[in-house]
Amino acid sequence: MDFYLPIAEVSVNAPLLIGLGALVGFISGLFGIGGGFLMTPVLVFLGIPPTVAVASESGHVAASSVSSVSAYSRRREVDFRMGGILASGGVVGAFVGVEIFRILRLLGQADLVVSLSYLVFLGVIGALMLTESLGAILRRRRGDPPKPRGERRPMWLYALPLKMKFPRSRLYISVIPPIVLGFFIGILSAIMGVGGGFILVPAMVYILRMPARMVVGTSLFQIVITTTVTLILQAGRNQTVDIVLAVMLLAGGVIGAQLGARASARFRAEELRALLAVIVLLVGLRMGLGLFVTPEDPFVLMSGFD
Amino acid sequence: MAMIEAPPPAVAAALTETEVQVTSGFQGARIIVYGAVFDPANRPSDVVVIVRGPEQPIRLARKSRIAGMWLNSRPVVFEGAPGFYMAASTRPLQDIARFGHLRRLGAGLDHLAIAAPAERRIETRYGVRDMVVSSLGADYLDWRRAVVRLKQKAGLYAADSTAVTFVDRDLFRAEIALPTQAPIGTYQARIILFQDGQPVSMRERTLTVEKVGFERMLYVFAHQRPWLYGLVSAIIALAAGWAASRAFRRS
Numbered sequence: 001m002d003f004y005l006p007i008a009e010v011s012v013n014a015p016l017l018i019g020l021g022a023l024v025g026f027i028s029g030l031f032g033i034g035g036g037f038l039m040t041p042v043l044v045f046l047g048i049p050p051t052v053a054v055a056s057e058s059g060h061v062a063a064s065s066v067s068s069v070s071a072y073s074r075r076r077e078v079d080f081r082m083g084g085i086l087a088s089g090g091v092v093g094a095f096v097g098v099e100i101f102r103i104l105r106l107l108g109q110a111d112l113v114v115s116l117s118y119l120v121f122l123g124v125i126g127a128l129m130l131t132e133s134l135g136a137i138l139r140r141r142r143g144d145p146p147k148p149r150g151e152r153r154p155m156w157l158y159a160l161p162l163k164m165k166f167p168r169s170r171l172y173i174s175v176i177p178p179i180v181l182g183f184f185i186g187i188l189s190a191i192m193g194v195g196g197g198f199i200l201v202p203a204m205v206y207i208l209r210m211p212a213r214m215v216v217g218t219s220l221f222q223i224v225i226t227t228t229v230t231l232i233l234q235a236g237r238n239q240t241v242d243i244v245l246a247v248m249l250l251a252g253g254v255i256g257a258q259l260g261a262r263a264s265a266r267f268r269a270e271e272l273r274a275l276l277a278v279i280v281l282l283v284g285l286r287m288g289l290g291l292f293v294t295p296e297d298p299f300v301l302m303s304g305f306d
Numbered sequence: 307m308a309m310i311e312a313p314p315p316a317v318a319a320a321l322t323e324t325e326v327q328v329t330s331g332f333q334g335a336r337i338i339v340y341g342a343v344f345d346p347a348n349r350p351s352d353v354v355v356i357v358r359g360p361e362q363p364i365r366l367a368r369k370s371r372i373a374g375m376w377l378n379s380r381p382v383v384f385e386g387a388p389g390f391y392m393a394a395s396t397r398p399l400q401d402i403a404r405f406g407h408l409r410r411l412g413a414g415l416d417h418l419a420i421a422a423p424a425e426r427r428i429e430t431r432y433g434v435r436d437m438v439v440s441s442l443g444a445d446y447l448d449w450r451r452a453v454v455r456l457k458q459k460a461g462l463y464a465a466d467s468t469a470v471t472f473v474d475r476d477l478f479r480a481e482i483a484l485p486t487q488a489p490i491g492t493y494q495a496r497i498i499l500f501q502d503g504q505p506v507s508m509r510e511r512t513l514t515v516e517k518v519g520f521e522r523m524l525y526v527f528a529h530q531r532p533w534l535y536g537l538v539s540a541i542i543a544l545a546a547g548w549a550a551s552r553a554f555r556r557s
Contacts, residue, residue, distance in 0.1 A: 004332040004486065006521040007528055011333055011486040059543040066547030067554075108367040108381035228540045235536025239529055243539040247546065254550035291375045299452035301460075302365035302381050 007242035008052040014248060017046075021060075021252030028064060028253075029260025030267075031276045034195030034223055036061045037122060038279070039249065041287055050114065051105065052242050054193030055234035059246035061195040062227040064253050065220045072217030079168040079214045082178060083221035086200075089179035090226035093186020098233040101191050105238075108302050115287050117192050122284025125198055129277035136270040169210045169218075177208060186226050190233070195223040198280060315345035317353065317499035317507045326484060326515040328522075337482040337513065339394075341497055344476070352395065352402045352500040353470045355480045356413055357513070359390025359462075360491030364420075364453055382442065384453055386419045389489035390462050394469030394480045403503050411498065411505065415454050415465045422449070461485040482513075490515050 003014040020042055028035030036057050043053035072078050104110040139145075160174035181203055185196035200219040204210045210218065235241040264272065319341030326335045343351045364387050367378040395402060399414045409417045425442050442449050457463040462485065470480040482495070493513040498505050517525050528535045 002331070002333055004328065004330050004521060006517065006524045009487060059539055062540065063543040063547035063550075066544050067551035070548060070551045108365065108378045112375075112377055224544075228544065231540050231543065232533070232536035235528065235539055236533040239532050241528070241536060241539050243535075243542060244524070246539070246543055250543070250546050250550075254547070254554070258554045291377075293376075295369050295376055297452070297456065297459075298369050299449070299456060300367050300369060300378065301453075301456050302367055302378075 003244075003248070005048070005052075005242050005245050007240065008048050008056075008245060010047055010049075012046060012048070012245075017245075017248050018252035021249035022256035023252075024249075025064065025253035025256025026260035026263070027256075027279070029257035029262075030264045031260075031272055033201075033276070034061045034065055034197045034220075035253075036189075036194035037118070037192065037198060037283060040193035041118070041283060043245075048245070049240075050111065051101075051238065051240045052245070054101070054114070054191075055231070055238060055240035056242045056245045057193040057249075058189065058227040058230040058234060059241060059243065060249040060253060061189075062224055062231060063246070063250045064257055065195060065224045065227065067254055067257065069217065069220045069224055072220060075217075076168075077213055078217035078221050079166055079210070080221065081164075082166050082169055082171075082208075082210065082214075083218045083225075085164070085175050085178045086182035086185075086218070086222040087225035089182025089184075090186035090189070090222055091229045093183040093188075094190050094226055094230040094233060095186075096183075097187035097190025098230065098237055100187065102237060104191075105302075112291070114192060115291050117188065118284050119288025119291070120284075121188070121192075121199065122280050123288065125202070126277050126279075126281030126284055128202075129273055130281060133270045133273035133277055137274060140270070169214050171208070171210065173208070181207070182222060182226070185222070186230075189223075189226050190230050195220075195227055197223060313344075313346065315343065315347070315349065315351070315499060315501060315506050317497055317509055318342050318344065319355075319495075319497040319509045319511060321482075321495060321511050321513060324511070324513055326513065327518045328490065328515065329517075329519055330521060332486060332521075334486045334488070335484045335515075337484065338479055339482060339495060339497065339511075340477070340479040341509070342476050343478070343499055345501075349501050351476075352397055353478050353480075354393065354395040354399065354402065354411075354413055354496075354498045354500060355470055355482075356394075356411070356496045356498070357390065357392040357482050358388040358412075358494050358496075359489050359515075360388070360493070361385075362387065362389040362489060366449060366453060366456075368449070368452075382422050382449060383424050384420050384422050384450075386421055387453060387457070388418070389491070390484070390493065391415070391418065391457070392463070392482055393465045394482075395467050396470045396472070396478070398467040399465075402500050403505065407503070407505060411496075413498070415458075415463060418454070420450055420453055422446075460487065462488065484515065488515055490517060 001014050002011045004011045024035040024039045040053050040057045044050050104113050160176045162175050164175050165172050185200050189196050197219050201215055204215045319339055322338040339355050364384040365381040367381045369376045393414050399408055408414050470478055472478045495511040497509045499507040
């Protein structure tokens with residue numbers, strides 16, 4: 001059953017799209033991630049203009065994150081104050097990111113920057129996660145005790161001004177690092193069409209030293225706010241949001257996410273992380289590969305004229 | 307009494323459809339051009355059908371290898387390119403008429419008036435004043451050919467020298483295949499009768515491709531009130547996510 005998307009102006013196979021939404025939803029539920037980094041490349045591969053894919057995907061990420069946040073907040077695992085501070089940086093970042101994307105599009109360099117961002121960020125994060133999780137699996141196999149987590153917080157975090165209390169996370173730190181982090185994630189979210197959880201979560205654990213229990217819920221809360229703002233900005237500035245596409249992805253996504261969350265209980269955490277690392281690494285390499293393979297045609301038509 | 311002169315040859319034509327409606331089930335459309343040639347003298351006739359979609363500027367970039375990576379050049383804007391173009395004829399165009407006629411009528415992919423005006427400069431060269439040169443230089447033809455080639459690949463440009471067929475003595479038909487990504491707007495179909503290498507009669511028909519119903523509503527909303535559309539989209543997305551979590555919580 002083919003379905004015509006009014007903004008993307010292409011026809012897509014609706015069951016296929018809903019099925020893909022469910023599959024990505026399953027993966028996102030399984031690993032506790034947004035799944036934007038998987039969905040955006042898949043949409044582009046299906047022939048949806050990249051600009052529309054990136055913009056509409058932010059609607060999909062916002063929706064699936066809302067449904068997860070409400071589950072985490074019932075378990076009191078969301079630090080709303082920290083999430084709000086991160087989001088304040090994120091919103092500014094989204095503004096900047098949408099403008100950067102617009103300029104890149106006019107210069108004809110949007111594809112390059114999107115591919116490079118995927119290659120660098122997913123490649124690095126995937127490689128780090130893979131070594132860390134394989135190390136954990138090997139240690140467990142050999143029966144070694146788990147590596148103690150460094151409890152010492154970096155001093156510079158305390159040397160900065162504008163300190164604030166975050167009772168839920170039991171932190172008393174400067175608001176500057178979370179604002180800068182949020183700003184950076186906001187830019188990425190606009191350019192790559194992702195929520196940014198894959199960078200935010202490790203950064204909150206290793207830089208902000210938040211309790212592991214609070215990290216996922218809080219990052220999802222910040223992602224909801226940032227991607228919602230990105231969605232509105234993309235619609236207002238670029239007219240590239242296809243709500244029909246977003247709703248279709250959502251329909252499959254929410255079901256997949258719930259099934260994934262249930263399935264995740266059957267796996268060990270480090271095995272899941274290793275699997276996720278492999279997926280992240282493969283997506284990054286696949287996106288980056290396009291830059292190095294000789295193109296079929298040396299000329300390309302640029303989408304989005306204005 | 308003077309001899310009654312035979313009336314000049316003429317062509318008549320019509321389209322099976324003059325309005326194509328784009329709905330959620332839109333998968334492209336096939337429109338038949340049919341018509342007749344009236345010529346008491348029965349001279350050999352050729353019919354050329356040219357369909358042009360609404361004009362759309364094109365941005366084209368060329369990839370080149372820099373430090374092992376394939377990077378885009380600065381995009382070049384081409385104007386005069388229709389969003390859809392089809393040239394159908396009874397025989398290869400170059401057998402039907404001379405270059406000059408084809409060029410004037412814009413008949414055939416080689417005769418589309420595609421140009422990159424922003425790249426044009428007027429200079430004095432070799433002592434000749436007001437020479438028009440393009441900053442694309444000698445590669446200009448490669449660029450122009452690339453526009454046509456890429457549009458052809460997307461199914462938006464086509465030329466077929468056998469697509470107009472005479473089904474009966476003076477009755478002909480041709481088919482216009484509109485792909486899903488055919489642009490919205492007004493299309494011009496020109497049906498030209500050639501005899502002896504000369505265009506002797508021409509008919510023009512218009513065809514509109516428009517979005518209707520829900521698709522049109524969304525499209526117009528998104529382009530005319532983009533901020534409000536964004537806000538509504540955000541509310542829909544958030545509400546859907548929240549509703550989903552409520553539904554699964556109960557089960």
